[in-house]
Amino acid sequence: EAGVTQFPSHSVIEKGQTVTLRCDPISGHxxxxxxxxxxGKEIKFLLHFVKESKQDESGMPNNRFxxxxxxxxxxTLKVQPAELEDSGVYFCASSQEKGYNEQFxxxxxxxxxx
Amino acid sequence: KQEVTQIPAALSVPEGENLVLNCSxxxxxxxxxxxxxxxxxxxxxxxxxxxxxxxxxxxxxxNASLDKxxxxxxxxxxxxxxxxSATYLCAAPFSGGYNKLIFGAGTRLAVHP
Numbered sequence: 001e002a003g004v005t006q007f008p009s010h011s012v013i014e015k016g017q018t019v020t021l022r023c024d025p026i027s028g029h030x031x032x033x034x035x036x037x038x039x040g041k042e043i044k045f046l047l048h049f050v051k052e053s054k055q056d057e058s059g060m061p062n063n064r065f066x067x068x069x070x071x072x073x074x075x076t077l078k079v080q081p082a083e084l085e086d087s088g089v090y091f092c093a094s095s096q097e098k099g100y101n102e103q104f105x106x107x108x109x110x111x112x113x114x
Numbered sequence: 115k116q117e118v119t120q121i122p123a124a125l126s127v128p129e130g131e132n133l134v135l136n137c138s139x140x141x142x143x144x145x146x147x148x149x150x151x152x153x154x155x156x157x158x159x160x161x162x163x164x165x166x167x168x169x170x171x172x173x174x175x176x177n178a179s180l181d182k183x184x185x186x187x188x189x190x191x192x193x194x195x196x197x198x199s200a201t202y203l204c205a206a207p208f209s210g211g212y213n214k215l216i217f218g219a220g221t222r223l224a225v226h227p
Contacts, residue, residue, distance in 0.1 A: 004157075031213065042118075043158075043203070043217040056212055091157065095213065102148060103215060107157035 002026070004106035006092050012112045018080040021109045025074070025094030031055075032075050033095075033103060034067060038088035046090075049075060082113045116141050116208040120218035127225055131194050135221045137187040137204035144206040147187045148215065149178050152201045161202075162189070194225045 005024045013019050025032045034046040046065070047057040051072035060067070064083070069075040079086055089108045095101040117140045127133055137147070146165045150158040162171045162178040164187070170179040177190040187204060201222045205215040 033213075033215075035215070035217075042219050043205075043215075045214045045216070048212065048214060056214055059214070093158075101213065102146075102160055102163045103213070104160060105150070105158035 004092055004094050004104055006090075006106040006109050008109060009107065010110045010112075012114065013082055014114055015084055016081045018078065019082055019111060021077045021079075021090055021092075021111070023075045023077070023092030023106060025092070026104055029094035029096055029104075030072070031095040031097075031101070031103075032069060033093040034075070034077055035059075035091045035093065036088050037091070038085070043091065046077075079111075082111075084113050087111055087113045116216050118204060118206060118216050118218040120202075120204060120221050122221060123219065124222040125224070127194055127223075129194060129196060129225055129227050131225075133191050133194055133223075135189040135191070135202050135204075135223070137189070137218055139185050139187075139206055139208075139216075141208050142182045142185055143209035144182065145209070145213075147178075147180055147204060147206045149176075149187075149189050150203040150205065152203060152220070154200075158203065194223075196225050196227055199223055199225050 007022045032049040037043045045059040048055045049069045066078045091108045093103040093105045095103045119138045148163045149161045164171045164180040175192040180187045201220045203220045205217040
């Protein structure tokens with residue numbers, strides 16, 4: 001069974017540009033989560049999808065971040081326009097069904113904003 | 115405030131030593147606690163998940179315990195090996211946060227031959 005995959009693995013962009021990160025969860029997992037770690041800090045929650053619906057987006061830092069999960073399969077996280085403080089590693093995770101289940105993480109996308 | 119703390123931040127031990135990593139949380143109303151391993155430049159690998167009704171979970175040389183009343187979890191690694199060198203993270207979903215994980219900062223472990 002394939003794990004959570006993320007694309008790209010690295011992205012380097014200029015301040016003000018747009019970047020789109022993609023996450024493919026484990027097949028059959030309804031729950032999809034985005035987290036990020038910025039330099040020197042703990043991993044922080046961004047948002048949670050249940051199928052195509054946003055269950056919790058309390059961690060999204062501002063309206064420059066837009067997450068979608070069309071059709072309840074893969075998800076994209078767009079940052080527009082990117083700022084220097086957006087640099088970090090963005091992780092995606094997925095879990096089965098409802099409830100407080102084990103989350104499985106992808107390898108992350110390292111974003112560098114210059 | 116819901117927080118997860120890990121002590122120590124870094125640990126260096128000789129191969130073969132048994133060791134304990136600590137994780138504490140501020141609110142006993144957690145639903146489970148998950149331990150992860152992260153290798154440099156890699157994603158998070160789930161090691162163990164302990165449900166709030168459980169006291170411990172074991173997988174191979176790893177044993178994780180959970181004491182909700184004291185707000186503590188420990189990860190015990192038996193007979194450590196150089197391949198165990200990595201950062202170990204604990205995380206938990208707190209009451210009111212659905213399945214949103216709150217992470218500790220991690221313990222960076224180095225096992226030297």
